[in-house]
Amino acid sequence: xxxxxxxxxxxxxxEDFDGAAWLTSLQERIxxxxxxxxxxxxxxxxxxxxxxxVTAGATLSLAACQGxxxxxxxxxxITVRAGTPVAEVQRILALQGQMLGFEPPLQAGSTIGGTVAxxxxxxxxxxxxxxxxxxxxxxxxxxxxxxxxxxxxxVKNVAGFDVARLMAGSLGLxxxxxxxxxxxxxxxxxxxxxxxxxxAAAALALMQRLPTxxxxxxxxxxxxxxxxxxxxxxxxxxxxxLRRQGGTLLEQHSSEAFWQGFAHQTHRFFFPSAxxxxxxxxxxxxxxxxxxxxxxxxxATAIDWAGAVRWVWAPMSAYPALKQWAxxxxxxVALWRxxxxxxxxxxxxxxxxxxxxxxxxxxxxxxxxxxxxHPGRMFAPC
Numbered sequence: 001x002x003x004x005x006x007x008x009x010x011x012x013x014x015e016d017f018d019g020a021a022w023l024t025s026l027q028e029r030i031x032x033x034x035x036x037x038x039x040x041x042x043x044x045x046x047x048x049x050x051x052x053x054v055t056a057g058a059t060l061s062l063a064a065c066q067g068x069x070x071x072x073x074x075x076x077x078i079t080v081r082a083g084t085p086v087a088e089v090q091r092i093l094a095l096q097g098q099m100l101g102f103e104p105p106l107q108a109g110s111t112i113g114g115t116v117a118x119x120x121x122x123x124x125x126x127x128x129x130x131x132x133x134x135x136x137x138x139x140x141x142x143x144x145x146x147x148x149x150x151x152x153x154x155v156k157n158v159a160g161f162d163v164a165r166l167m168a169g170s171l172g173l174x175x176x177x178x179x180x181x182x183x184x185x186x187x188x189x190x191x192x193x194x195x196x197x198x199x200a201a202a203a204l205a206l207m208q209r210l211p212t213x214x215x216x217x218x219x220x221x222x223x224x225x226x227x228x229x230x231x232x233x234x235x236x237x238x239x240x241x242l243r244r245q246g247g248t249l250l251e252q253h254s255s256e257a258f259w260q261g262f263a264h265q266t267h268r269f270f271f272p273s274a275x276x277x278x279x280x281x282x283x284x285x286x287x288x289x290x291x292x293x294x295x296x297x298x299x300a301t302a303i304d305w306a307g308a309v310r311w312v313w314a315p316m317s318a319y320p321a322l323k324q325w326a327x328x329x330x331x332x333v334a335l336w337r338x339x340x341x342x343x344x345x346x347x348x349x350x351x352x353x354x355x356x357x358x359x360x361x362x363x364x365x366x367x368x369x370x371x372x373x374h375p376g377r378m379f380a381p382c
Contacts, residue, residue, distance in 0.1 A: 022064060026176070027145035029060060034143070034370045042172035042373060044083055044111035057374070062113055062176055069179055073098060076184050077136065082113025082177040093184055101128035101185040106264050113177040119169025122263035123219040123230070126290075126305045128185065132168035137181035140167065142174070143368030151181065166363065172374045174367035188232035191218060192239075193255035196227045196247035200294045200303060203227040206245075207306045208291050216241055220306040221262055223269050228258060262304070269302050269311070272338060279315035282338050284322055286310040288331035297321050311336075316343055323350070 033040050039057030065083035072078075073096040080089055086106055093099050103122030104115045116138070121130045137151025151164030167177060198206065203222040210217055210229070216237070219230030229245055231238040242249060250258065261267035273281040281299060290307035298314035314322060316339065326333040335347040352360065364371070 019065075023147065023178070026060070027141060027147070030141060030143065030145040030372070033058075033372050034145075038372065039375060040372050042117075042176045044114040057372075060176060062111070062178075065113075065178060068092065076186075077181060078184055079137075079179055079181040080112045081179055082111060082116075084112050086110045086112055086115055094187070097187050098184045099187050100134070100182065102131040102134050103128070103263050104131065112180055112182075116167055116177060116180050117170055117172050119171075123221055123259060123304055126220075126308060127218050130168075132165045134183045135165055135168050135180065136183055138164045138167050138177055139179040140175050140177050143370055143372055147178075148175075173364055175373060188218070190235045190238050191230060191232040191255070192242055192252070193219070193228055193230045193250045193258065194242045194245055194247040195250060196229070196245065197225060198222070198227045199225065200301065203303065204291075204294065204307050207303075210245075210306075217306070219259060221302065221304050223262070223267070223302040228262075230255070230259060269300065270337075273299055273313040279317060280338070281313045282316055282343070283336045284312040284314055284318075285334045285336040286312055286322060286326050286331060287333075288326055288329040292329035292331070295325060297325060319347060 030040070032038070040060040041057040042060050042062065044062050062083045065081045067081045067084060068089075069079040069081060070077075071092065076098070078089065078093065086100075086104060087108075087110075089112060090100065101124065103124035104110075105120050105122050106115070116131065116135060119131055135151070137149070139147070139149045142148055150167075151162070166174065167180075196203075196206075200222055206227065207220050207222075210220070216231060216233070217229065218232035219228065221228045227247075229242070229247070231241045258267070262269075270283065272283075284298070286295070287309055288307075290305070292307065292310075295301050295310055295312060297318055298312040300313045302311040303309070304311065312322065316335075319333070319335070322333045333347070335344055339347070
């Protein structure tokens with residue numbers, strides 16, 4: 001139970017889940033795969049099965065691994081089994097006036113384990129921190145079926161290697177997550193959005209001038225010729241900040257609809273664009289320094305993270321130019337959606353410098369020495 005006896009949100013794991021038996025079965029499945037030379041594809045609810053390319057192997061499902069292990073609202077920490085839907089976690093947090101600060105992009109049925117493995121953060125990321133900044137601890141199985149724990153359930157400095165944060169964005173390469181402990185944050189008293197009609201260059205210039213902090217920015221996105229500025233905090237601070245920026249204040253339901261649509265990529269910008277010059281379009285994610293100039297590559301571009309992320313529709317043939325531009329501005333490019341498996345592999349394997357690739361391979365060797373989890377997803381097998 002929570003230390004606060006009046007708090008009813010220290011929820012027990014679901015009763016019909018036999019964790020010990022399920023864990024033993026999962027460990028046996030992994031050890032059998034090693035013995036037989038079988039490949040395994042880790043999956044939660046399968047909502048992101050096409051992201052980063054489809055990998056070979058039999059499905060190792062974590063869907064049954066659900067439940068809240070421990071929730072201490074007073075300590076701002078929640079520990080959740082990996083197959084638990086994120087929507088259920090958000091519902092429980094909302095009852096206590098709390099939320100996940102990294103605003104994870106979701107689809108219906110997205111799980112906590114999948115969210116951590118993908119490592120994605122939404123528009124709030126520059127102002128509240130990335131997913132990895134909120135990840136305190138994990139429990140996982142490695143490629144030998146060993147039950148491992150890293151990190152903890154408290155917000156404190158970590159002594160030694162912060163292994164838990166390796167799992168943020170690991171894409172299942174190191175093994176299945178069983179439990180994750182996350183730092184949560186209080187919901188703001190009020191959150192509002194103003195919209196300014198600006199071109200991309202003017203929007204970038206304004207975003208670079210804006211201060212950040214409590215009662216100030218919690219989101220800054222430019223799409224379809226409009227700059228959306230979201231502010232969170234006390235009513236007085238939010239109202240004063242947005243009045244200084246001008247623009248048109250959105251009604252609350254319109255504000256929430258826009259940010260949910262953009263974070264979860266159901267906004268019309270993220271729907272497939274028509275072919276250009278006979279070439280099918282791909283959605284690219286370009287990460288660069290926030291002050292980088294406007295891109296002139298691609299058919300359509302949106303700006304997120306106050307300038308640090310550019311979403312671009314462009315054909316596969318534009319990849320060399322996208323990569324050159326991103327590198328010149330201190331960043332990198334990823335093929336986000338609608339590419340073939342071969343295209344995803346081409347981009348992923350070209351994204352890493354030799355030194356970084358060597359580090360990734362050495363970490364993979366430690367956790368998955370027989371290479372049974374998602375071979376080829378982030379880099380070619382040794």
